[in-house]
Amino acid sequence: MTDLAEAQAAQDAATIGPPLWLLAEVTYRCPLHCVYCYNPVDFAKHEAELSTEEWFKVLREARELGSVQCGFSGGEPMLRDDLELLVAEAHRLGYYTNLLTSGVGLNEKRIDALKEAGLDHIQLSFQDSSREMNDFLSSTRTFDLKRRVADLIKSRGYPMVMNCTIHRHNIDHIESILQLADEIEAEYVELANTQYYGWAQVNRDQLLPSREQLERAERITNEWREKHGNKMKLFFVVPDYYENRPKKCMNGWGNIFLTITPDGKALPCHTARMLPGLEFPDVRTSSVRDIWYESEGFNRYRGTGWMKEPCSSCPEKEKDYGGCRCQAYMVANDPNAADPVCDKSPFHHKIVEAVERAQIAGNPQQVKPLIYRGPKESLQLDRPF
Amino acid sequence: MTAAMTVTTASVPKIGRHFRIQWEEAQKAYVLLYPEGMVKLNQSAGEILKRCTGEANVGDITADLEKTFNAQGLQQDVINFVELALQQKWVETT
Numbered sequence: 290m291t292d293l294a295e296a297q298a299a300q301d302a303a304t305i306g307p308p309l310w311l312l313a314e315v316t317y318r319c320p321l322h323c324v325y326c327y328n329p330v331d332f333a334k335h336e337a338e339l340s341t342e343e344w345f346k347v348l349r350e351a352r353e354l355g356s357v358q359c360g361f362s363g364g365e366p367m368l369r370d371d372l373e374l375l376v377a378e379a380h381r382l383g384y385y386t387n388l389l390t391s392g393v394g395l396n397e398k399r400i401d402a403l404k405e406a407g408l409d410h411i412q413l414s415f416q417d418s419s420r421e422m423n424d425f426l427s428s429t430r431t432f433d434l435k436r437r438v439a440d441l442i443k444s445r446g447y448p449m450v451m452n453c454t455i456h457r458h459n460i461d462h463i464e465s466i467l468q469l470a471d472e473i474e475a476e477y478v479e480l481a482n483t484q485y486y487g488w489a490q491v492n493r494d495q496l497l498p499s500r501e502q503l504e505r506a507e508r509i510t511n512e513w514r515e516k517h518g519n520k521m522k523l524f525f526v527v528p529d530y531y532e533n534r535p536k537k538c539m540n541g542w543g544n545i546f547l548t549i550t551p552d553g554k555a556l557p558c559h560t561a562r563m564l565p566g567l568e569f570p571d572v573r574t575s576s577v578r579d580i581w582y583e584s585e586g587f588n589r590y591r592g593t594g595w596m597k598e599p600c601s602s603c604p605e606k607e608k609d610y611g612g613c614r615c616q617a618y619m620v621a622n623d624p625n626a627a628d629p630v631c632d633k634s635p636f637h638h639k640i641v642e643a644v645e646r647a648q649i650a651g652n653p654q655q656v657k658p659l660i661y662r663g664p665k666e667s668l669q670l671d672r673p674f
Numbered sequence: 675m676t677a678a679m680t681v682t683t684a685s686v687p688k689i690g691r692h693f694r695i696q697w698e699e700a701q702k703a704y705v706l707l708y709p710e711g712m713v714k715l716n717q718s719a720g721e722i723l724k725r726c727t728g729e730a731n732v733g734d735i736t737a738d739l740e741k742t743f744n745a746q747g748l749q750q751d752v753i754n755f756v757e758l759a760l761q762q763k764w765v766e767t768t
Binding site: 307309354355357358360383385387409410412448449450476477519 | 691692694696698699700701705707708709710711712763
């Protein structure tokens with residue numbers, strides 16, 4: 290029996306690919322208060338951050354398994370005083386290192402230290418193209434600072450991704466957002482429509498754009514592509530609420546992505562810690578190898594064996610792996626259900642209802658005040674999403 | 675195709691400014707790394723790109739490949755691939 294079990298484990302390890310993408314969420318602390326933050330709504334309850342040495346262990350063990358892209362994210366990763374040390378260690382181990390930042394805290398001294406440490410790339414977020422909306426959506430005065438940081442990033446020769454999360458309140462500014470990206474000489478632009486997790490789920494009805502808004506934004510993005518060629522590479526991420534089939538979430542559960550939360554939980558995606566009845570392993574007590582290949586948290590939704598109807602007999606099950614487990618939990622109240630974005634889901638009407646509400650400007654749900662991401666609000670709401 | 679994309683044996687390609695090539699043991703392949711992305715290279719792509727150092731021209735690279743793999747007539751394949759790589763910004767030429 291033991292031999293068989295071991296042989297089976299060896300075979301599984303051979304068919305499960307390496308965690309190519311390591312996302313190191315080094316802190317949940319953040320000076321911004323974005324209304325669509327994907328961090329867990331109860332983030333303030335998970336404050337015990339990993340130490341420098343513990344992060345070194347994670348970086349080393351994941352690299353041994355084959356991780357090669359490493360993102361330093363958060364919260365705001367610049368709030369970690371040891372970020373330069375973490376980047377230097379990741380660089381030494383052979384990772385391609387990415388910093389995902391709001392720009393706050395990225396001054397001349399630190400950008401030089403990060404360059405020295407071997408940082409390869411910086412993704413800078415903007416909330417909008419205008420000072421007024423940027424500062425309103427993040428509840429900070431950060432627009433001018435971001436512009437200065439963009440210049441600083443270019444002056445040090447970094448490739449830059451400009452990221453702007455798109456939603457009802459800024460989607461009509463797509464053209465000026467693209468102009469801003471062009472002005473700051475971003476190589477890549479991510480116009481990422483809000484995905485409804487974490488704080489974005491709390492504020493979903495206020496953030497979901499109308500179909501007309503969405504079509505216009507997509508058209509303008511395509512026109513920009515035709516006019517300007519591939520000087521900037523544009524990514525337009527469509528909100529899945531407007532689809533009839535779910536996304537292949539994280540490119541498959543436990544397939545290439547490994548997220549480590551600030552407090553050391555290992556997750557197959559940024560938001561999976563909300564799922565009930567699943568214990569995710571802790572990097573303080575488990576090796577990354579055991580986490581990736583052996584843990585219940587990572588094995589539960591790998592492949593198609595866990596599926597129920599309508600997924601299990603669906604000819605497209607290998608294409609999207611049933612979509613997103615978190616969305617299934619949030620909308621259908623069952624993490625084993627089909628992602629309700631799929632029109633085969635018995636809960637698809639809940640998505641349709643939200644989309645229908647979004648077509649009626651000024652409806653009561655839509656004009657509710659936005660709830661900003663903050664520690665006080667986190668403790669008050671006291672819920673995972 | 676624009677003039678800038680035309681590759682000859684005299685073109686000297688080097689890995690693009692914002693790309694990095696490295697061998698990945700876990701994947702048993704050369705990969706190209708760039709902001710938040712990765713291209714896993716097949717064997718011939720890897721062998722060509724690792725020779726794009728900004729020192730050798732396409733003629734030299736072809737000769738080296740033909741010698742290393744005891745093959746002949748690779749020139750057009752190399753030129754075609756370098757043209758593709760140029761379009762993708764994987765390489766720059768001087």
